[in-house]
Amino acid sequence: MTSRVTRSQTGRTPRKPENPGFVSTPVRKRSMSPVKRVQKMYDSDESDEKYGSTPTGHWHHNEAVADIFPPGINDRLTPIPSTPFDMKAAGSVEAVRSHSDDDIDHVDFGGTPGVVAMMIGFPLLMWYMWIGQEYYGGKFPTPEKGQSFADFAVHMFELVKQGAFPSVKAFTIYWVFFIVQTILYVVLPGVYAEGNAVPSLNGQRLTYFCNAYVTFWVSCAAAAGLHYFDIFPLQTIIENIGPITSVSIISGFVVSIVAYFSALARGAQHRMTGAFFYDFFMGAELNPRIGIIDMKMLFEVRLPWYFLFLTTASTAVKQYQVYGYVSPQVWFILLAHYLYANACSKGEECIITTWDMFYEKWGFMLIFWNMAGVPFTYYHCTLWLAKHDPAEYSWSTAYQTTLFVTLICAYYVWDTCNSQKNNFRKQQAGTFVDLKRFPALPWRYIENPKYIKCRNGGTLLTDGWYAWARKIHYTVDIIMALTWGFNTGFTSPFPYFFPVFFVCVNIHRATRDIQRCKAKYGEVLDVRDELVLVNTASLMARLRDQALAVAVGIDAADVSVSPVGGGSGFATTLKVQAGGQRFFVKTGHGPNASVMFQGEHASLNAINTVVPDLCPRAIAHGSLDADSFFLATEFLDLGGRGGGSLASKLGKLHSQSAPSDGRVVSKTSSRRSGSTPQDNTYENTWASFFINRRLLPILRACVESNGPQPELTNHVDRTLPVAQHLLDRLSTQAARPVVVHGDLWSGNQSSGSIPPRVIDPTPVIYDPSSCYAPAEYDHGIMTMFGGFDGDFWKEYEAVVPRGEPVTEYEDRVSLYRLYHTLNHYALFGGGYKNGAMNIMKTLLHKYDKV
Structure with a gap:
């Protein structure tokens, strides 16, 4: 593995929303209490400008910073x-x-x-x-x-x-x-x-x-x-x-x-x-x-x-x-x-x-x-x-x-x-x-x-x-x-x-x-602290537990363990080697860790089944002792450039219909992301699931984290009919369930190899929170932080065209982005509330007759 470690490899992501059958990694929510002056300064990271206008296309293009040099000398x-x-x-x-x-x-x-x-x-x-x-x-x-x-x-x-x-x-x-x-x-x-x-x-x-x-x-x-x-x-x-x-x-x-x-x-x-x-x-x-x-x-x-x-x-x-x-x-x-x-x-x-x-x-x-x-x-x-x-x-x-x-x-x-x-x-x-x-x-x-x-x-x-x-x-x-x-x-x-x-x-x-x-x-700061404080010797002793050795097929007496950056209050990330084999391993404590690793195991393998070289394959998950759990995956070497494109591979993932009725990726019916409950109970329609299992629960999480939110609550309540209207009108073809990544921001994609199975560098994704949902659900988080340029979308949409009615596509993506923005507000507070309010105001203004 290269020395570059992203949060996908740390298990420390500020966790984002989930879908029907979502199996993303739980993350502990951090309450923030810096001095008012500092808090206000950093609230501006999510300024209203980011969310304030109605999108007129994929707003994922990075703006170039002009080189401005003063005149003279x-x-x-x-x-x-x-x-x-x-x-x-x-x-x-x-x-x-x-x-x-x-x-x-x-x-x-x-x-x-x-x-x-x-x-x-x-x-x-x-x-x-x-x-x-x-x-x-x-x-x-x-x-x-x-x-x-x-x-x-x-x-x-x-x-x-x-x-x-x-x-x-x-x-x-x-x-x-x-x-x-x-x-x-x-x-x-x-x-x-x-x-x-x-x-x-x-x-x-x-x-x-x-x-x-x-x-x-x-x-x-x-x-x-x-x-x-x-x-x-x-x-x-x-x-x-x-x-x-x-x-x-x-x-x-x-x-x-x-x-x-x-x-x-x-x-x-x-x-x-x-x-x-x-x-x-x-x-x-x-x-x-x-x-x-x-x-x-x-x-x-x-x-x-x-x-x-x-x-x-x-x-x-x-x-x-x-x-x-x-x-x-x-x-x-x-x-x-x-x-x-x-x-x-x-x-x-x-x-x-x-x-x-x-x-x-x-x-x-x-x-x-x-x-x-x-x-x-x-x-x-x-x-x-x-x-x-x-x-x-x-x-x-x-x-x-x-x-x-x-x-x-x-x-x-x-x-x-x-x-x-x-x-x-x-x-x-x-x-x-x-x-x-x-x-x-x-x-x-x-x-x-x-x-x-x-x-x-x-x-x-x-x-x-x-x-x-x-x-x-x-x-x-x-x-x-x-x-x-x-x-x-x-x-x-x-x-x-x-x-x-x-x-x-x-x-x-x-x-x-x-x-x-x-x-x-926020909580990502603890990732670095745990990396600094990790005690490799004690972790080696734990990882030599027979359950882990047997699960990944290595000799417990010959195992070599080293931290690869990160961890959290519930997970530590490691490289495990033995006999020329390498594995990426997360370990954690408590029932949340068990659910997290079970879900991530299912998510990786669901993606791998459709596009085998798009992500590492999960090898095993289970318990190390009564309160310790692990997830082992193939080792992903990030870096280098290779053949293929992420757009075409993601298009392939989003083109393959879900098996059976597409209820869930894993058998987990209810999970948690941080302190945000993630109810994955099956609903008969996409609109019903999105409203009852995503928007309403995340609103409750926002109130629990930040106190009473009368204005926010009012706007969410008024937005629900708009969500029902937009998602009910989604064409049958566009609404069919496929495997979605669920957390595909730019930090969860790169180029890398997965030796010995995938030798040459190729576009890869990781740290999924997968479920079966319409392909365009992934577009909400993909357009939230940039990182996917116009060429990407042009190539992707040649494989997966925008769903009908196309004229409402941008508004549906704004709706999905609303969920992620509210989830960020529940986890981090600050300017994300303004971003969510601006999305809802724009939708309510456009669909005031609904």
Whole structure:
């Protein structure tokens, strides 16, 4: 089997509707409780636009994303190759809707009192920590005995005025650096990349110019040149670090004020709450730009991280000037800051899809943090070393070596982990290019990565480092931060500001990311978790159960078992090998697993009977013990291109009439899909079954999952006569029952081989929820998420023409799609309700006389 794992192979699909005799896999429904702000953002994945208009044909054509490059500087452009793609497939955040719908009810940081406290308190904290480093030997400044707090505060102010007064020289250093970075942004070569769809621009994707990698090396070369020719001695930065700190604080406020009132003057504000201080803190404008310069991009990497690195380089130069050598501790922190600055630069185009760029506005929070917060609070590891004689921190060789090794190893994992994640997104989007920027580390991308393809079009990487942990990049990020502090010893608290702060930030990030992922992916998130946590040894012991060995015809003593990605609360997926034979096996617990595996076994074999090379054949299903069950199938090797077409093979499947009366595929009369009951009791007519066994039960499931739904209930009740009318009028030929897949979205079809029975790659389908039903029932889910283009439908309809009356075909497909949309609403909530409402409103408007 290839390394690419889709949800069809994981058993983890957000399960969709069933038909008479449906035998699809039950899936546990996940209740979602992310913060309101995050939930609203991800509800937009299923925007009304997807379902709002009456279809005028198969609406399965993927829209190409136009390559839009800004004018000018094309002579130095190195574009990232682009192909039409859906950013959701690349794992990015989507929220395509008007900014007027954005959530302004939710506030962060405790609202106005919290942000005012931060705007006052953080600059004071910066000065306080600088005073502790400069005048108190790295200790906390505290009042002397008998000194009142007021006198202590005055003393603190005098120390700032004495050692950190914002001099003209400091302003010159800081702002010349700022201006030079801005110029380099414009004049140096770089690449263009598209960001996420921007809500305030009605889903438009902005194009970003990225040249931080070149800028960083040019900045380093320029600093070295200026120092060498004594134009600007590099030690000047650390010698004036107090005044420059004050300049950064003042500049952060000034730029924030200009940015805020400029946005108001131009009418560029978004998501305003009306609370002045809160809006000022969060910002007014989302995407401030001057020509090709995106202000958030300019401030994100260049200002904070380059200045931090140059500050540490300045310390190394100063130490060499004073002591005649650079201590291992300064070399260590210089390496640490170089690695971070360089990594942020070489991956700049990946920043454009982050939360800061996509959602946060350009306000005091981002401006001050990048202009002052990062470079002048993260520098305390450097500042402590600069203010002390190297003899005070001459650690043992073993200790220092351990720190270097830990830093380098953690950096390797961090760099390659983030590279794997970002390159995976590009691979999925069709834009991957190995730029080989220094250091181009081994394992920075994965060929044919394993992943789970989700119902909403997104993908979850389950390969590389992400086969071992969900947030491993945060873990090693924290380890690197801790080494920065450990490098200075344990006599001062200030070098630990960054590590402690960063631990808190990454814990917050991880919590936030989990909430967003749950909102976006739902239960599929657990698939990856189980893949990470799978214990192969214990599974091998279970799979050596005699029942399984006998069922698949292998020697229990010779079996080899390995996970192939995924699983769920009820199923784990495995590759079982013995004696040259390979099998795909799902195992699960409880009665739902038994019913699920029995149904999937029958579904696969029903399809296989009609078109033998269209899907894997089910080998066996049964019990491993009193509460454990399994399903074994032929092993499907996905990948490659071969003969035949999916359209012709599916047409053949849909042309073969069902045996006998076409009651059910399996003998199971009642099943469950997730928490949605699936009643497969036979009905005499297709209309009766669809109404009584699908629409009405799924409406009840929606109410059970989401609470009372008076509007939805009313519309479903009004739609029932329309369904009766449309399906009763379906011609006898079109209504005849055939084997349908039942769950044939684009993620459940591919190309592959089923050795040794099918050697050459051929179009295949998998993960069925089959039943006997009219062929066009499959069209509902097939047109819901795209993936089947016009050529496919043309070839398919040459074999299976649209049913009579043809003029009502699109409306019948909308009716089938309504069921799937309601099922998604029952499972996931959110925007699927709007999609269902729009389908019903369209049908009711057209058939108002029924």
